[in-house]
Amino acid sequence: MRVLFAGTPAVAVPSLDALIKAGFDVVAVLTRPDAPLGRKRVLTPSPVAARAAELGIDIIHASKVDAETTGRIAAAQPDVAAIVAYGGLIPRAALDVPRHGWVNLHFSLLPAWRGAAPVQRSVIAGDDVTGAVTFRLEEGLDTGPVFGTLTESVKPTDTAGDLLERLSHSGAVLLGQTLAAIDAGKAAPQPQSGDVSLAPKLGLDDGRLDWQQPALALNRRSRGVTPEPGAWTTLDGQRVKLEPVALRPEFKDLAPGAVRVEGKSVFVGTGSHAVELGRIQPAGKKMMSSADWARGLATPERVVFE
Template identity: 55%
Template sequence: MRIVFAGTPDPAVASLRAVAASGHDLVGVVTRTDAPLGRKRVLTPSPVAAVAATLGAPVIKADRLDDAATTEIAALAPDLGVIVAYGGLVREPLLSTPRLGWINLHFSLLPRWRGAAPVQHALIAGDRASGASVFQLVPALDAGDVYGEVRYDVPRGATSGDVLTALSSLGAGLLLEVIDALAAGTARATPQTGAPTLAPKLSIADGALDLRQHADTVIDRFRGTTPEPGAHVTVGGQRLKVLAALRGPDLHLAPGALALVGRDVLIGAGTGTVLLKTVQPAGKGAMAAADWWRGLRLDDPRVDVPADAPGASA
């Protein structure tokens, strides 16, 4: 089949490579335009664009799949559209442009976690099982019939980055199975069942760790927002990025209170503690939490929490 592939970030690369290495014809790759990255804000191609260039595939760069993009894609005469984390909506008439429409590899077990950030929301919610689904794209958000899915047990302590890496590989294999079945005319899709949950895109504010909550809940949010949009707390009015953290021992520390216990830097939570491993202060590089602690110049170091936090003044 003639396939056009749409995707942008790293988790889409494994699927792009799989399609390119298959017996099908990759006739074009659609990805978002170059974005400014780093402190110098250098315009940089998306991971999918960079790989597509090495594969020699024609690339269409567009932040919106508008009339112009639709015209370019239609000129490729695709039999099937494949989308993996592109970052934009496919609407008519583009939705019906390929002969077999579009299929989407989505990193959740649908209908749970429809939306842009399924893995992040799954970990924040404390899900211990995840997976990937390939479904027929329809106008409603992630609501199409499902051709296949693969389940994945989330390892203890895994971050959203870890889970996305695993699912991108597992999902690429599932995607090829569905593509081959569509080509052979044997693919069968089944309607989604159960109540859907939504997973909208996360903002930087979603990475704030609320130390009023149980330590397990705090760690779940840390895992779900690492590496993006980034977990953080505020100490002395300055944002402190939390790059690595674990569930700490069940010591009695007021929410937000900081303590050095042996070589471990602990933060009190509503119940239990959070153990900081690696942090990044504002304007500095990553460092061990103990090194950061030794460099603090505060009389009473603690994580800022709202005044109404239980025990906040203790």
Template identity: 55%
Template sequence: MRLVFAGTPEVALPSLRALIASERHEVAAVVTRPDAPAGRGRHLVRSPVGALADEHGIEVLTPAKAGAPEFLDRLREIGPDCCPVVAYGALLPQRTLDVPSHGWVNLHFSLLPAWRGAAPVQAAVRAGDEITGASTFRIVKELDAGPVFGTLTVEVGEHETSGELLDRLAVAGADLLVATLDGIEDGTLEAREQPAAEGVSYAGKITVDDAHLDFAAPARAVDRLARAVTPEPGAWAVFRGERLKLGPVRLSDVDGLAPGELRVERKRVLVGTSTAAVQLGEVQAQGKKRMAATDWARGTRIEAGERLA
């Protein structure tokens, strides 16, 4: 099939690479978010998807809005049979959805209808899901509610961060997306409607405020949230009036610490929760490099009774 691929960040690259390598499909163009300022010089930088397309000599379309008339005119000229989508990051109006004969097919990193929305992997980790996965579905006007072509499942690792899990799903999902497009082209794959209400959950975008660890919560909730927001936007707490960035924590069997109370031992730094204490991993104080919690504690000279808030 003749394809126009839509995506923006690095998580979309495994799928784009797989489609470029496919002998059955032609990636005629990619659609990605407009070049954005980055770095100290704030120079305009191509998105990861756009940069990969440039490397392969593939036309790159960067509409400010996916319903812009000039973009739609060019899309119709290209004449895609189908438009696969992975983390594009912009809304697609109905007039845009109507262009390809086989529609727009999205690779979404959850087992739909669970965790519709912008941050499905983070939501699965935070909720403590033991199983998650990816789904391919036809995009419709309602958020992530279109009929599903196929799914894959993976187990969530006990200590896995959302970043690590997303990397795994991006690679496995690329194969699922290619297989989905193969089936659409062959006419052997039928999309199934999602349940109208049963099993539907939503995963909104996680903000920096959402990543503030609450040590009055149970240890498992602290652990899950820290892993869910790693690497972005990154967990944090307040120490001595300043924000302290925190990496993932580990559970312990140590009791007797008040929520947020710090205990420095020779080989570990513990923080109390509403249940057992958790062990800090890496930390980063303002203006400092990321370091092991024990190194931070020795340099900071933590006093008895001090807390993270």
């Protein structure tokens, strides 16, 4: 079966590799254009583009699937299109090109967390279980009927990056199984059922920690926004980046945002009990341990995050 693969970030690469390993004929890859990265803003191919180049697969770079891009997709003559975090909408004209349609690997248990940031939103919400599904792509936002499902427990220390890494590999297996079932004429997608929740893309403000909130909410948020867009707070009007904070319920007498240093541990008060800082990156400096940061404070007992 001839497959068009659409994807952009690193989490899509295991799916591309899995399809190649399973013997599918990946005739082309659709991915976002090269993007400027780093301080020098060097144009860099997407992880999927880089992997496709290594594999010798034709690459279609497109930030938008317009008529020209649709024509290039049609010229590849795919039987089916597999899409994993491509990062753009697929219009009806392109959806109609493959005879078996488009199969989307989505990292949630649909209809929960429809949208661009399902894993991040799941962690922030405190879900105990999430997963991945393959479904037939439609013009609606993640509304199509489901081919297959897998579940994954959310560990208490999982960041969104940790969880997404595991799902990228288990989901790749699920995607391969789904395409094999379609090729064999045995796929039977079922309509989605259950409560709908939305997972819009995270912005910088989603990473800000409000110390008036309970410790558990701050723990979940700091894990859910790691690695991107990252947790942060402010000190003396400057943004300070933080790695995930840990729960420390034994400290209940700290005011929200107030800092306490005990040995090599740094605690911050919240709306309930304290949390412990992991690593911290003050404005203009590199990421460092909270203990190293605290050693540079003249009067840590007067430090209050805003």
